[in-house]
Amino acid sequence: xxxAKFHVTKASDxxxxxxxxxxxxDLANVIDFEEAMTAALDGSSELTVDLTRVSYCDSVxxxxxxxxxxxxxxxxxxxxxxxxxxxxxxxxxxxxxTVIRKD
Amino acid sequence: MSEALNSAAGVPASLPPEAMAVNLPALPESLAVVRxxxxxxxxxxxxxxxxxxxxxxxxxxxTANAAEHAVVGAxxxxxxxxxxxxxxxxLLLTVTDDGRWKPATGPQGHRGHGMLLINALVDSVALTATxxxxxxxxxxxxx
Numbered sequence: 640x641x642x643a644k645f646h647v648t649k650a651s652d653x654x655x656x657x658x659x660x661x662x663x664x665d666l667a668n669v670i671d672f673e674e675a676m677t678a679a680l681d682g683s684s685e686l687t688v689d690l691t692r693v694s695y696c697d698s699v700x701x702x703x704x705x706x707x708x709x710x711x712x713x714x715x716x717x718x719x720x721x722x723x724x725x726x727x728x729x730x731x732x733x734x735x736x737t738v739i740r741k742d
Numbered sequence: 743m744s745e746a747l748n749s750a751a752g753v754p755a756s757l758p759p760e761a762m763a764v765n766l767p768a769l770p771e772s773l774a775v776v777r778x779x780x781x782x783x784x785x786x787x788x789x790x791x792x793x794x795x796x797x798x799x800x801x802x803x804x805t806a807n808a809a810e811h812a813v814v815g816a817x818x819x820x821x822x823x824x825x826x827x828x829x830x831x832x833l834l835l836t837v838t839d840d841g842r843w844k845p846a847t848g849p850q851g852h853r854g855h856g857m858l859l860i861n862a863l864v865d866s867v868a869l870t871a872t873x874x875x876x877x878x879x880x881x882x883x884x885x
Contacts (some may be wrong), residue, residue, distance in 0.1 A: 641774045663777070666806050667770035695777060697802045698855040699810075722795040729862045730855055 641667040643693075645675035655685035655714070661692035664700040673703050685712040690723055691741060701730045708735045716741050759786040761827035768809050768820040768839050776805050776824050787828050793884055797835065800863040801826075803856040804837035804878040812841025812876060833882040835864075840875035 643662030650656040656679040664672050680686055686707060690696070707713055713736040717723050724740070727733040762783040766772035780801055784794045805822060813820045820841035827834045860867050864880040871877075 641771075663774060665770065665773045665777075665802065666809055667773060695798065695802065697799055697806060698859055699806055701855060722799050725795070725863070726799065726859070729859050 641665050643668055643671070645671060647675050647679045649679060649681060650683045650685075655687050655712075656680055656683050657687040657689060659689040659692070661694075663694050664696040666699050669699045669703055672700060673706075676703070676707050680707075680711060683711070685714070687714045687716065689716040691716055691718050693723060696723060697726065698730060701726060701732055704732055704736065705730075708732070713737070714739060718742060758828040759783060761825060764824045766822050768812050768822040768841060770809050772822055773802065773805055773809060776822075777802060780824070780826060783826055787826075787833075789828075789833070790885060793833070793882060796863040797826075797833065797882060800860045800880055800882075801835055801837060803859050804880070807856050807878075808837060808839035808841065808876065812839040814842065816841050831884045833884055835880040835882070836877060837880075838875060838877045842873075842875075 641663050643660060643664055646659040646661075648657040648659075658675045658679045660672065660675075676686060676688065688704065704713065704715070715727070715732075715736055716739045717727065719740040719742065727738060762779065764776055764779050766775060777798060780798060781794070784797060789797070801824060805824060808820075808822050812822075820839055823836075823838040825834075825836045857867075857869070860878070860880065864882040866881045868879040869876070870879070
């Protein structure tokens with residue numbers, strides 16, 4: 640079973656809602672990722688997704704993020720190097736969402 | 743962990759490890775098992791961290807395709823087989839399923855993204871789809 644933690648923060652005091660993920664995202668738990676994003680959004684038009692503690696994700700997660708980017712103003716926080724940066728670049732997700740690089 | 747991998751990568755691998763072969767049901771739950779086995783094997787083969795990251799993602803895409811598409815409409819359990827072998831500086835990876843080939847639904851389809859990614863991550867890809875299943879063969883030249 641794929642283990643990951645999804646920490647949901649609702650919008651408050653003008654800060655957009657956020658989901659912080661730790662662990663692996665794949666086909667086995669992408670539904671949990673989608674549900675966490677939907678729960679965080681709760682009608683808001685902006686969403687921040689912190690992926691700095693993600694140890695693995697692939698185009699299954701990219702597809703979920705593309706879907707959210709189509710209807711919301713999506714910001715992603717990623718580590719400056721590593722496979723997620725590669726993934727965002729090749730998939731073009733970095734062109735439809737804001738990407739912040741942070742250690 | 744990355745420091746240990748870095749120092750190990752500088753040492754020439756005099757004895758490459760035995761080829762890896764993993765056979766599992768083509769189910770989403772198997773993907774994490776494949777990654778764990780492959781990570782361990784790549785560490786044993788002293789593959790550099792950047793190539794490890796590329797290979798995990800390329801194999802992850804190919805296995806996710808199999809677990810998601812090969813089982814659609816299957817009337818029996820579908821098996822997913824992953825192999826990895828090292829010959830000098832050449833890493834050969836195969837992902838095989840004995841299910842049914844489902845073509846991509848369009849440029850935004852998952853399989854489209856997956857194959858695009860695999861192409862960018864390894865040096866060559868060959869996809870063979872028959873009635874008996876699908877094989878994705880990948881070659882990665884190590885630095």
